[in-house]
Amino acid sequence: MTRRRQPSRVAVDEKQIEVDGEKKWLYAAIDTESKLLLEIDVFSRRGISPAAAFLHRLTEKHEIDETEFLVDAGGYLTALARHDLSGQLNYSERNHVEKWLQTVSMRIDRFHSFWRGSPASARRWLRRFRHHYNHDRPNQALNGRTPAQEVLN
Numbered sequence: 001m002t003r004r005r006q007p008s009r010v011a012v013d014e015k016q017i018e019v020d021g022e023k024k025w026l027y028a029a030i031d032t033e034s035k036l037l038l039e040i041d042v043f044s045r046r047g048i049s050p051a052a053a054f055l056h057r058l059t060e061k062h063e064i065d066e067t068e069f070l071v072d073a074g075g076y077l078t079a080l081a082r083h084d085l086s087g088q089l090n091y092s093e094r095n096h097v098e099k100w101l102q103t104v105s106m107r108i109d110r111f112h113s114f115w116r117g118s119p120a121s122a123r124r125w126l127r128r129f130r131h132h133y134n135h136d137r138p139n140q141a142l143n144g145r146t147p148a149q150e151v152l153n
Helices: 048-061 076-082 095-110 119-136 147-152
Strands: 009-019 022-031 037-043 068-071 086-089
Touching: 009 037, 009 048, 009 095, 009 119, 022 048, 022 095, 022 119, 037 048, 037 119, 048 076, 068 076, 076 086, 095 119, 119 147
Parallel strands: 009 068, 068 086
Antiparallel strands: 009 022, 022 037
């Protein structure tokens, strides 16, 4: 993967979803400036260890050593410390990740048949949706540009 510019602030959150009748946790990270969805993943539980694993994947794919993370209490501060990343509890400036999770929840409700199968099939669907969100779907907060267009400009 080509590394892009380092985001200054990234909002991170998780939401419980259902994959083939089982409760799972969907984790997401969004660059608050470009609205680019940096990473998503599905875990069987919530807490410090899944948050740390999610952040580890994020560090492997993106330059984030100088990034400030906006998190809620869900174990993130400890997970950030494990990776020597900086962050703060921030409930007001994390709207982008909250809105994205709402959008995915609506899609899951409408297209629940896509979620039949394994967590691996859910991950594939989420990767496709991430691509659509970043490259094809105009974003109102970006005056109709996509997050990928915002990053490239």
